Every structure is written in structure tokens, then in C-alpha cells.
Amino acid sequence: xxxxPPGARPLPTTRTTPLDPPPELLERQxxxxxxxLRYPDGSEGWLITGYDQVRAALADLRFSxxxxxxxxxxxxxxxSAAKPGFFVYTxxxxxxxxxxLLTGLFTLRRMNQLAERVKEIADDALDAMERTGPPVDxxxxxxxxxxxxxxxxxxxxxxxxxxxxxxxxxxxxxxxxPIEQAYAALEEMQNFLAGLVERRRAEPSDDMLGxxxxxxxxxxxxxxxxxxxxxxxxxxxxxxMLSLGTYALLTNPDQLALLRSGGTTIEAAVEELMRYLxxxxxxxxxxxxxxxxxxxxxxxxGETVTLSAFAANRDPKHFAxxxxxxxxxxxxxxxSFGHGIHQCxxxxxxxxxxxxxxxxxxxxxxxxxxxxxxxxVSMRDSMLxxxxxxxxxxx
Amino acid sequence: MRVxxxxxxxxxxxxxxxxxxxxxxxxxxxxxxxxxxTEPPDTLDDVVRSAAEQCPSGAVRLRx
Ligand code: HEM
Ligand code: SF4
Numbered sequence: 001x002x003x004x005p006p007g008a009r010p011l012p013t014t015r016t017t018p019l020d021p022p023p024e025l026l027e028r029q030x031x032x033x034x035x036x037l038r039y040p041d042g043s044e045g046w047l048i049t050g051y052d053q054v055r056a057a058l059a060d061l062r063f064s065x066x067x068x069x070x071x072x073x074x075x076x077x078x079x080s081a082a083k084p085g086f087f088v089y090t091x092x093x094x095x096x097x098x099x100x101l102l103t104g105l106f107t108l109r110r111m112n113q114l115a116e117r118v119k120e121i122a123d124d125a126l127d128a129m130e131r132t133g134p135p136v137d138x139x140x141x142x143x144x145x146x147x148x149x150x151x152x153x154x155x156x157x158x159x160x161x162x163x164x165x166x167x168x169x170x171x172x173x174x175x176x177x178p179i180e181q182a183y184a185a186l187e188e189m190q191n192f193l194a195g196l197v198e199r200r201r202a203e204p205s206d207d208m209l210g211x212x213x214x215x216x217x218x219x220x221x222x223x224x225x226x227x228x229x230x231x232x233x234x235x236x237x238x239x240x241m242l243s244l245g246t247y248a249l250l251t252n253p254d255q256l257a258l259l260r261s262g263g264t265t266i267e268a269a270v271e272e273l274m275r276y277l278x279x280x281x282x283x284x285x286x287x288x289x290x291x292x293x294x295x296x297x298x299x300x301x302g303e304t305v306t307l308s309a310f311a312a313n314r315d316p317k318h319f320a321x322x323x324x325x326x327x328x329x330x331x332x333x334x335x336s337f338g339h340g341i342h343q344c345x346x347x348x349x350x351x352x353x354x355x356x357x358x359x360x361x362x363x364x365x366x367x368x369x370x371x372x373x374x375x376x377v378s379m380r381d382s383m384l385x386x387x388x389x390x391x392x393x394x395x
Numbered sequence: 396m397r398v399x400x401x402x403x404x405x406x407x408x409x410x411x412x413x414x415x416x417x418x419x420x421x422x423x424x425x426x427x428x429x430x431x432x433t434e435p436p437d438t439l440d441d442v443v444r445s446a447a448e449q450c451p452s453g454a455v456r457l458r459x
Contacts, residue, residue, distance in 0.1 A: 059453065103407025103426030111409075333449070341406045343451035348409050 008036035008044045011073040011282070011306060018379050019248060019277065020323055021310050025049065029311045034297045037306055040076035045288075045303035047073075049311035051318035051335070053295055057307050058284065058339035062292050062299075064091050065342060069287035071304040074384075085218070085225030088233065088342060095341065098226065101215060102345055105208050111348040114153065118353055121149045122360040130364075134394035135371035139243050144170045146357055147238035151231055154349070156207025157196065164192055169235055189231075194224045234346045237279055240387030241350070242357050245273045247377060247388055249358070250370050252325050259327060260362060268330035270354045275319070275331030278310040281386045284338055309335040365395035396440060397458040400428045404454040411455055414446035415439060419455075428454060 012024035026049075028035055033050025048054050057063055067082035067089035082089035087098035125145055129136045148169045152162050171177050171185040197220050200213035212223045249256045259269050284307050288299040299305070312335050314322040319329070337344035344350070362368065370377065371392035380389050398418060407426035411419035417439060420429045435443055447455040 059451070099406060100425065104422070104424045105426070106407065106409070107421040107423070107426045108409040108412045109421065109423075332445075339451045341452050343406065343408045343410075345408070348413065 008038040010038045010040070011047060013074065015379075018377075019244075021281075021308075021314055025308065025311050026314060029308075029315060034295050037073065039071045039073060039304060041071055041078075043071060043304070045071065046297070046299065046305040047308065048305060049308045049315075051312040051315035054307045054309060054312035054335060055339050057286065057294065057305065058335070058342075060294070061092070061341070062288075062290070062294075063286035063305060064289045065089055065095070065284075065286060066091060066289075069289070069302075069304070070285050073282055073285065073304070073306040083221075083225050085222035086229050087226070088229060092341065099341070099345065101212065101218075101226070105211060106345050106348065108348045111352055114150070114349065115352050115356065117153050118146075118150055118356045119360065121153070122146055122356055126360060126364045135392040136394075138246060138391045138393045139239075139388065140170070140390075142357075142361065143239045143243035143246075144235075146242060147235050147353055150238075150349070150353055151234055154208055155227060155230070156205065156209045161192070161196070165189070168192065169231055172235075190224065190228060193227050194220060197223045197227070230346065233344075234350065236385045236387075238350050238353050240279045240385050241273065241277065241354055243388050243391055244277050244279060244386065245270075245354065245358060246361065246368075246393070247370075247391060248273060248277060248325060249362075250368065250393075251374055255325050255327050256362075260366075264327035264330075266355045266359050267351075269327045270351060270358070271331035271334060272325060272327050272329060273331070273354070274336040275313045275334030276325045277386070278313050278334075278336045279386050280336065280384070281310045282384060283307065284309065284342070309338070365393075368393060368395050370394075396435065396437075396443060398430055398433050398435065398443060399456040399458065400430055401454045401456070402427050404452045406452045406454075408451050410449040410451060411446040414449055415442040418443055419446060 012022040012028065014022050016023055028047065029049035033048065033053045035047050037045050037047035039045055048057050065088065068079050070079055085098065087095050125142050129141050145166060148166045152165055157165050168185045168189040172182055172189060196209055197213050200210045204210055204214055209227065212226060258264050286305045286307060288301055288303045288305065291301050292299050316322050337347040371394040377388055377391050380387055405427045407421065409421055411428055412421050418430065418432045418435045420431055421427065422429050443457065447457050
């Protein structure tokens with residue numbers, strides 16, 4: 001077993017270009033794909049940056065997802081326990097119990113059946129943009145409402161309640177919302193979801209909310225939290241992919257032209273945008289429960305391990321010329337949805353939302369462009385999910 | 396090539412059905428993998444290998 005090298009350094013977070021990883025992160029990948037990391041609370045753990053190593057670690061069940069064991073690589077927080085039902089923070093067998101409740105509801109076939117509704121939702125938002133006229137901020141006009149309404153559709157939130165749902169989820173996810181207001185919206189949303197679940201307990205229905213509420217072995221709180229997890233995991237991520245992806249398209253005119261001319265497929269473009277942007281730019285994060293050796297390195301009980309999917313997606317050992325956005329290559333094998341048993345359960349839905357979302361936007365506005373200079377679009381890199389705060393576009 | 400799946404390992408991510416819809420499907424109720432063709436024709440070798448490679452939980456196994 002090798003010795004722990006001294007002098008662990010913190011996670012590099014300083015970017016020099018808006019869409020590329022911090023150069024120091026890639027340097028550390030070149031030096032040592034499984035490296036020591038200093039966490040903001042002063043403890044030491046690991047940083048994994050190589051593609052093969054991140055993929056192997058995500059598939060390795062010796063790494064735990066239990067929230068009470070996880071330290072943040074960027075915020076000096078005490079680890080805290082997850083709410084019951086937040087199964088992304090659990091290990092098997094608990095994880096399996098919750099995940100199996102959802103797998104039947106998220107099959108590729110079921111998600112494909114939602115495509116028509118996704119298109120209608122996108123078209124409605126585009127109609128509204130046209131009525132307003134350019135310039136329009138794409139974030140509140142398109143990127144945020146699309147995934148929020150799709151989750152309403154998926155869960156079966158009644159039409160008359162959608163405004164409350166959409167308002168609160170947008171306030172929560174909008175990175176410009178002041179923190180107190182975000183907390184208030186969060187609480188309102190939780191109460192609102194709990195109310196819906198209780199109603200479904202009394203009057204069964206065959207939508208996803210009804211299906212989950214019918215599991216008598218789960219408490220109302222657990223079902224509410226599962227629904228809340230779907231919203232939390234599926235809204236900001238997809239919204240930021242839509243806005244940041246549009247930014248990437250508009251600032252890479254050769255790739256945009258290729259896509260518009262049919263020189264590549266929307267499927268390949270979306271996979272490559274997922275790889276290139278890696279909106280979950282700090283994780284996934286895992287913990288070591290019992291000592292073991294990983295790739296020749298001693299993992300010690302209690303340590304936190306940061307798996308940088310962002311670095312892995314730019315690993316030249318796996319993707320040739322990784323810093324180039326290249327729709328012809330496509331991003332197959334990208335790790336932005338994770339890997340292993342926690343791999344995103346909403347990924348087939350997210351793919352549909354992105355394919356339809358980008359295609360509908362480009363089809364509607366053949367002359368879509370940024371309404372401000374490229375440098376004026378500010379990135380929010382303090383957020384766990386990377387994205388733009390606002391992005392005025394015109395056509 | 397022969398295709399084997401381990402439904403206990405499957406986490407229902409649907410990558411197999413996305414990569415090789417001729418060979419893999421997901422059960423209507425539990426969302427777990429269902430094999431449509433246990434001995435797919437050679438013409439599908441590439442997509443079947445890719446499906447096994449993309450499966451996040453190691454539930455798809457191939458015997459050449
Ligand atoms: C482009 C958009 C999305 C991205 C980038 C994304 C990314 C991810 C990643 C990286 C994980 C794995 C976390 C880990 O291993 O610790 C994950 C898990 C998850 N995602 Fe997504 N996601 C997206 C969209 C969605 C959508 C639309 C939904 C649901 C409607 C969703 C629901 C979930 C859930 C429930 C989990 C936890 C799965 C588990 O722990 O077994 N995601 N997602
Ligand atoms: S890809 Fe693997 S985990 Fe996903 S459905 Fe197929 S067999 Fe199951």
C-alpha cells in the first residue's frame with residue numbers, strides 16, 4: 001500500500017474561461033488522477049479526476065452515498081443526515097428499496113410517451129417569447145419553466161395547482177432569488193407537495209403522485225420527499241443545461257451551423273453538450289465507510305472522496321481533444337449523469353427535454369443570437385450546478 | 396454472442412434499451428431489464444457491446 005502523500009491541497013475552482021474546467025484541476029489530473037484533497041472544514045480526503053478512475057469509483061459499492069458522511073469540497077459545512085426518502089443519499093439495501101419504486105415509472109418507453117407534451121410545453125413558451133418580442137431573457141422565459149412544467153406533467157400535479165408549483169420551483173431554483181425568499185418558497189413547496197400526497201392517499205389516481213402515494217408502507221413524509229427529490233434533482237440541472245447549452249451553441253457558430261444543416265444529430269449534440277458542460281461541476285461525492293485500497297491508494301474510514309465528473313469528461317486519455325465541443329464525436333460515455341447504481345433516474349427524460357428544447361428553440365428562431373456581448377453573460381460558479389444567471393437573446 | 400442479464404443488479408437506467416432497442420427492453424411494471432433476443436444476430440454485435448459497456452450497474456453480461 002502506498003503512503004499518503006503530504007500536503008493535500010484544496011479543490012481548484014478558479015476558471016479562466018467560462019466553459020472549461022479550472023486549469024489547475026486538469027493539471028492535477030495529469031499529475032495524479034487519484035490525489036489527496038483538503039476539504040474546507042480542514043479534513044483531508046481524496047479527489048479523483050481521471051476518467052477510468054471516476055467511472056470505476058462510481059461503480060464501486062465500497063464508496064458510500066450516505067449524506068451524514070459526506071463533506072462538501074467547496075463549503076465548510078457540518079455533514080448532516082438526509083431526510084427520509086432522499087434516496088440519492090442512501091446505500092443499498094435502503095437505496096434499492098426506494099429506487100425500485102421509481103424505475104417502473106421512468107422507463108425509456110414511458111419517457112418517450114411524454115415527448116409530445118414536452119414539445120407542446122416548449123412551443124407555448126416560445127409563443128410567449130414571440131409575443132414579448134426581442135430581447136428576452138432565456139432563463140426565466142424558457143430554461144426554467146420548461147423542466148418545471150415537465151415535472152408537473154410527470155408527477156400529475158393538477159392543472160389548477162400548476163401555477164403555485166411552477167412559481168415556487170422557479171423561485172427556489174432561480175439563482176437570483178434572495179436566500180430568505182428561497183427558504184420561504186421551499187417550505188411552501190414542501191407543504192404543497194405534502195398536501196397533494198395526502199389527497200392522493202384519500203383519492204387514489206393513476207399518475208406518478210398517485211402511484212407513489214399508494215405505497216402504504218411509506219409515510220406521507222417519505223413520499224413527499226421522493227417527489228421533492230425529483231424536483232430538486234431534475235429542475236435546476238435541466239434548466240441550466242438548456243441555458244448554458246444555448247450559450248455554448250451561440251458561441252460555437254461552427255457547431256451550431258453543423259447542427260442546423262443536419263450535419264449531426266440532435267442526439268449526438270445533446271450527449272456532447274452534456275460531456276462538455278458537466279453542469280454538476282463539483283461531484284459526485286462519496287465517503288469511505290471501512291478502509292480499503294482503491295487503484296493502489298489507501299482509502300481510510302471517514303474520508304470524503306470527490307469524484308470530478310467534470311475533469312473526467314475532459315480527460316484526454318478518454319476523449320481526444322477534449323476541450324473542443326465536437327458534435328461529430330458525440331459525447332457517448334460522458335459521466336454527467338453519473339454511473340453505477342445512482343446513475344440519474346431522470347436521464348431519459350432529461351435527454352428528451354434537451355433534444356426537444358434545443359431543437360424547438362433553434363427551429364423557431366433561425367437567427368437566434370445573444371443580445372449582449374458574450375463577455376457580459378455572467379456565469380454563476382459559486383453554485384453547485386453551474387449555469388448562467390440570465391442570458392438576453394434576440395432573433 | 397449470448398446475452399445474459401442480472402436483474403438483481405439492474406438499476407433501471409435504461410441505457411441498454413437506448414443503445415440496443417432490438418435486444419433490450421424494460422419491464423412495464425418494475426422498469427428492470429428484459430432481454431428480447433438472447434442470441435442477437437452478428438449485425439448487432441457493436442450496439443450490444445456498447446449497451447453492456449454503457450450499463451451503469453454491470454447487469455449486462457456477454458458471452459462470445
Ligand atoms: C440534464 C439534467 C440532469 C443532470 C445533469 C442530472 C445529473 C444527475 C447525476 C450526476 C446523478 C447521480 C448523483 C450521484 O451519483 O450521487 C443524478 C441522480 C438523480 N437524478 Fe438526475 N440529472 C438530470 C436530470 C434529472 C431529471 C429530469 C430527474 C427527474 C425528473 C432527475 C432525478 C434524479 C434522481 C431521483 C437521482 C437519484 C438517483 C439515485 O440516487 O439512485 N435528474 N442526476
Ligand atoms: S442499462 Fe443496465 S441498469 Fe440500465 S436498465 Fe439496462 S441492464 Fe438495467
